[in-house]
Amino acid sequence: MAAGMFQPLTETAYAKINLALHVRRRRDDGYHELETLFAFVDAGDRLQVTPADRDSLRLSGEFAPLLAEEDGNLVLDALALLPRRHGWLVSLDKVLPVAAGLGGGSADVGAVFRLIGRTYGLPDHWHALASKLGADVPACVESVAMVGRGTGTELSAAPDDLAGCPVLLVNPRVPLPTGPVFKAWDRVDRGAMPEGSAREIALYGRNDLEMPALSICPQVGDVLAALGQTGAWLSRMSGSGATCFALYDSKAQRDAAKAYIEAKHPDWWQLAGALR
CATH class of the missing domain: 3.30.70.890 (GHMP kinase, C-terminal domain)
Incomplete structure (x- = not known):
């Protein structure tokens, strides 16, 4: 696809918060059994996608230097898991602080999943793929109020009376x-x-x-x-x-x-x- 035929795609990586987070026990696999109520704020990191010869990531924003210091990036990991016809250059404006309890990396991955879902459709096993990238990622793909159990990946709808709060x-x-x-x-x-x-x-x-x-x-x-x-x-x-x-x-x-x-x-x- 020629670059001129591809309109840039944009998506917000909505900040995740835990309205409640109950830790029940430490599991034998080292993870923790949780019960949590995920909620999402209508703002966060901003992503823009343009076509490229290969997948790549361009960072900007106040907290970009902290990501640049890391060995890898979850956005590129997500792109590697989700096949597409063309490479993507993802420009990530890092608005959310890193290591902050807001699911920043998971929220970025959630935005990538939504972008791919809009463009190509997600595979039926997207939830399993998302779970490989982090316990918060499936909830961040949905980015609406959800109850999470297990390690946080077992999701169910929450009776949501807080939208717009x-x-x-x-x-x-x-x-x-x-x-x-x-x-x-x-x-x-x-x-x-x-x-x-x-x-x-x-x-x-x-x-x-x-x-x-x-x-x-x-x-x-x-x-x-x-x-x-x-x-x-x-x-x-x-x-x-x-x-x-x-x-x-x-x-x-x-x-x-x-x-x-x-x-x-x-x-x-x-x-x-x-x-x-």
């Missing part, structure tokens, strides 16, 4: 890799995730990785304390941290919270949006 993400600009946080978990099963609507699960659930994350990165506590002053009806750490989120009843409340955080902590990263 104003949300603010805040990160203290401290990378927090997932592995050490799970290692610091005390292996105490504190009970199942509650049933009910997304709002009920969020309100009455918890994040079992919050305490181990705090033991490694005390700045998480600073973020949660600051968000607690902004009138949110819920604030919690996402995933393994260090990003925290706050949910609001109105956009005006969210925007006022963003301004408050900017004034108090101008060095922190923020993203304002709404749940999808």
